[in-house]
Amino acid sequence: MNPQPVAMITGAAGGIGGETAVRFAERGYDCVLLALPSEDLNPITKRIEDAGRQYIICTGDLADLEYAESAVEQCISAWGRIDVLVNNAAWREITTMRKIELASWEQTLRVCLTAPAFLSRWCAAHMEARGEGVIINVSSIQSQMAAGISPAYVAAKGALDSLTYELATLYGPAGIRVLSVNPGAIDTAMGQDIAVDQQATATKIRQASEDMIPLRRWAHPREIAHSIVMLAGEDASYLTGTSVTIDGGWKQQCSPYSVKQ
Template structure:
């Protein structure tokens, strides 16, 4: 049996997923990468293999539950164990409920909620007999902060948080921990694709507003979030389960943008 710990990371071909897989590899994990972008995944796998770790590449559409289950089966067959599952993959369509189509709603909930639920089920079936394992659901502060322009995504992330409580309660007696990570503004591909109805990319304007709301005054980096994810999977967090943890630079618990604070108290708050 493989003696090294094993992590499964969904959405692992780029952005936070790629950074997370590399962080786990740096910490001695064998990696199972799941994504539909096979070309980008090859580059991530090559970087992992340079570290002397295995990188099993599962290329396919996660909205296909049969494919998702086959990736778990392959992991067990080739590596003999599952220590950590990182439910990172996401899909969403920017738009209001007025314009939302049923197929867009279904796709978002399937990728962001249904697939994480069943991946957790299949991975936990391997973790419980071993009396160990960690399931990390990558959620968002948007689960609690409505924007009006992402109804299915926000509903899915709220459901993912509630699912975390449920799974932690179910699997806790077997030694399996389940956590939800409510991420704020992270510098990834998904933070640069906001387009107005007339086709203008408004990502820079949204970023300026977001940075005005974040006490640390910047977006998070994928590599630093990856370190937080890996830490929460480690024994350093061995008594943490059934919680939703905000990793957002402080955004959630402050109420007004810093440019406004600057207008009120220019000597005390920076304008940029």
């Protein structure tokens, strides 16, 4: 068995996923990186090497559950353990319920909900055998705050929070903690993809959201990664079955009086 703890991260080439993998490596974890075949993981693997840790790369589409299961098998056959699973990958289309195609709805649910559910099951089977493990689902404040622009995504994220509580209840007696994190506005490709073809609008949306966020800025993805790794560690040993909002105070901000003048 691998002497070092092992963290599996989906969406590892993305903003939050990449920073999370690097942070785990800096904390002594070897990493299993799941990404789409088209993505460049070199900047992330270089930083993992700089931290002196090892990695395994498994590429594929998470909508394909056979691929997802094979990633878990690859990790176990190489290292014999999995300590942390971070269900981070997500896909969304900016659209409305008036227009969304069934194929887009189903793809969103497969990537954002079904893959996390089954990856959790397959990883938890190995965690149960060792009597410990942590599963962290990267949800969104959009699971609780509607914007009217991504119906399948918000439905999947709401369900992902509910799944978190369900799995925490099921696996808690086996020593496995399950949490979700709910990021607010984060400076990544996904954070920036609102109205990408209408730059003026995207800039306006960003400015308006920053004016409402008490910390008055979007987060760097590293700030979410640090919280995820903290929640996976011993300092959070009694935390399970709950969602942790990481949004610079945005969600609690409903008074027009506090908007920047």
